[in-house]
Amino acid sequence: MENKKRILIGVSVIAIIFLLVGVNVYIAFAGKPTVKTTTLQQRDLSKTITTNGTVELKNVYKVYKDPQLGNISQVLVNENQEVKKGDPLLKYSNQQLILEIQQNNIDIKSTYIKIDDLNKKEKRLREKLKELKEKNASDQVKENLQEQLDSIDTEKETANLNLSYALKKKDILQKQENNLIVKSKITGTVIDVNDPNSQNYTQENLEPEPIIIIGDLNKLIVKGYISEYDSLQVQKGQKVTLTSDVSPNKSWYGKIQQIGYLPVNYNSNNPVNNNNDTGTAKYPVFVEIVGNTEDLKPGFQLMMEIKTETKKVFSLPISSVIQSEGKYYVYVVKDGKLHKREVKV
Template structure:
C-alpha cells in the first residue's frame, strides 16, 4: 500500500472521529443536567448517647438468718403472698422474754406501792402539823415536823426515780422483743422462703424470706469517665430491649454516683466506671424481669432546628457546602453543621424557603444551569 492511500485512510478516520465527538458534545450540551431538590425543615432534633443497662428491682427486702436471735424461727408468710408495710414476716421466739417481763412488772408494782406508802406518810405528817399549830403555833409546829417531812419528800423523789428507771427497762425489753419479729418495710410480693436455715447451715448471709415489689423496677448501668461528665440527673432516656422488640419504655436519669464503683484493666490502663440509675416513667413494667439487658438512648440535647437530608451535604477542603436551586441555576452555598438525628442534619445558613439539591453529583458546579427532576 502506497503512502498516498495510507494518508487518505488516516484522514477519513480522523474526520469520522471529529464528527462523532462534536455530535456527542452537542447532544450533551443540548441536554440539561437534572437535579432533585427539597426544602429545609424546622423540626425537633436530639443528640443521644447509647448506654447498656440492667433491670433491677427497686424495692426489695431480705430477711437473713440471725444466730443471735436463736436457732428456731417461724415464717409467718407464704410464697407469692402480697404483703403491706408492717406485715410480720418472721418470728424468732424469745424464751427469756416472758420471765424478764414478769420480773419487771413485779418491780413496777412494788414501786407504785412504795410511792403510795410515802404519800400516806406525808399526809399523816401534814395532819399532825395542823394539830400542833393549835397547841404551840405555826412556827413551832413547822420546826417539829420539818426533819420528818423533808425525809419523806426525799424518799418520794427516790421512789419516783426508781420507778422511772424500771419503766425504761420495760420499754427496752419490749423493743428487744419487737426485734424478734421482723416486719415488712414496704409493699411487695414474697418471692422465696427458706425454712431450713439453721446454725449448722449458717454461712453468714443465709436468706429466710425475700420480698420485692415486682412493679417497681429500675435500670442500672455504668458510665465511662467521659460520659459521667456529660450525663446528668433529669435527662430523658429512651429504652428498648432485644428480647422484647415490640415494646419501648421511657424514663429519666435518677442518679449518677459521685464515686466510681469499679476499675477494670483496659489495654494496660484503667477504665473508671460510675454507676447510674434510670427511673422508668412510661412503658409496660410488668414484662421486665431482673437481670434483663436493656438498650438506653440518653437524650443529651434536644432543640428546634432547621435540618436537611445528609445526602445534600458536599465537603471540599474541609468545608461544608450545599447546592441551592433558584430560577434554573444552582449556587454553591457554605453552611455550618450542628447535631445529627438519624439521616437529618442541623444546618445554619439556610432557610425553610430555600430549595436544596439532594444527592448532588460530581458534574455540578457553581452557577450551572439545571432542570428539576420529574
C-alpha cells in the same frame, strides 16, 4: 375543485409548520436533565450515649437474721404473698428478754405496794401527831414522831425514784419486745423466703443470705455504667430509650434518676467488666422506667440510649448533597439559575 385544492394545500402547510416547531422544541430540550428542588426542613438532632444495663427493683427490703434479738421462732409470710408496709414478717424468741420483762413488772408492782404502804404509815403518824398536840404531849414525843415522818418522806422519795426508773426501763423493754416482730418497711411482694436457721453466704462478697426479700414489682429501674467522660454529659432527668435483643420490636422509655458520685473500679473479676478495661473507673447510672413494665423482669439486659443533648437543625435529603475532594456542596436555585455552594455536614 380549485377551492378544495387550495384548502388541502393550506392544511398541509400548517401541518408542516407545527411539525417543524415541534422538532425544534425537541432538539432544544432533548438530553437536558430533569431538576427537582427541595427546601430546608427543621428537625431535632439528638446526641446520645449508649451503654448496657440490668433491670432491677427500685424498692427492695431485705430481712437478715439478727443474733442479738434471739432465735427466729416463726416466719409469718410465704413467697408471692402481697404485703403492706407495717405487716409482720417474722418473730424472734428471746428468753432473756422475757425474764427481764417479768422482773421489771415485779419491780414496778412491789414499788407501788411500798409507796402505798408508806402513804398509809404517814397518814397514821400524822393523825397521831395531831392527837398528841391536842393533848399537849411532851416535845420529846412529838419530835420522835416527826423524825419518823421525815424518814417516811425519804423512803417515799427513794421509792418514787425507783418507780420512775422501773417505768422507763419498761418502755425500753417494750421497744425491745416490739423489735422481736420484724415488720415490712415497704409495700410489695414476697420474692424469696429462706430457712431462718441456715447460715448460707453469697459467693460475691460473703454476706449472709437474707431470710426474706420483698420487692415492689411495679417499680423497676435499670442500672448501667458510664465512663468518666460520659458522666460529665449525663444529667438527672434526661430521657432514655431502652431496647432488648430478646424483644427487638419493643422499646421502653425512662429518665435518669441518679448518677453515682463514686466510681466503680473495673477489674477482670468484676462481672460488669465487659471490655476487659482493667483499672478503668466507671460510674453507675440509674434509670427509672416510665410507663408499662409488664414485659420486663429483674435481671433482664437492656441497651440504654441516653439523650444528652437535643437541638434544632436544618436538614436536606442526602441525595441533595454532593461530595467532592473532601468537601460537601449543594446547588441553590436563585433567579432561575443554579449556584454551587459549600456546606458543612
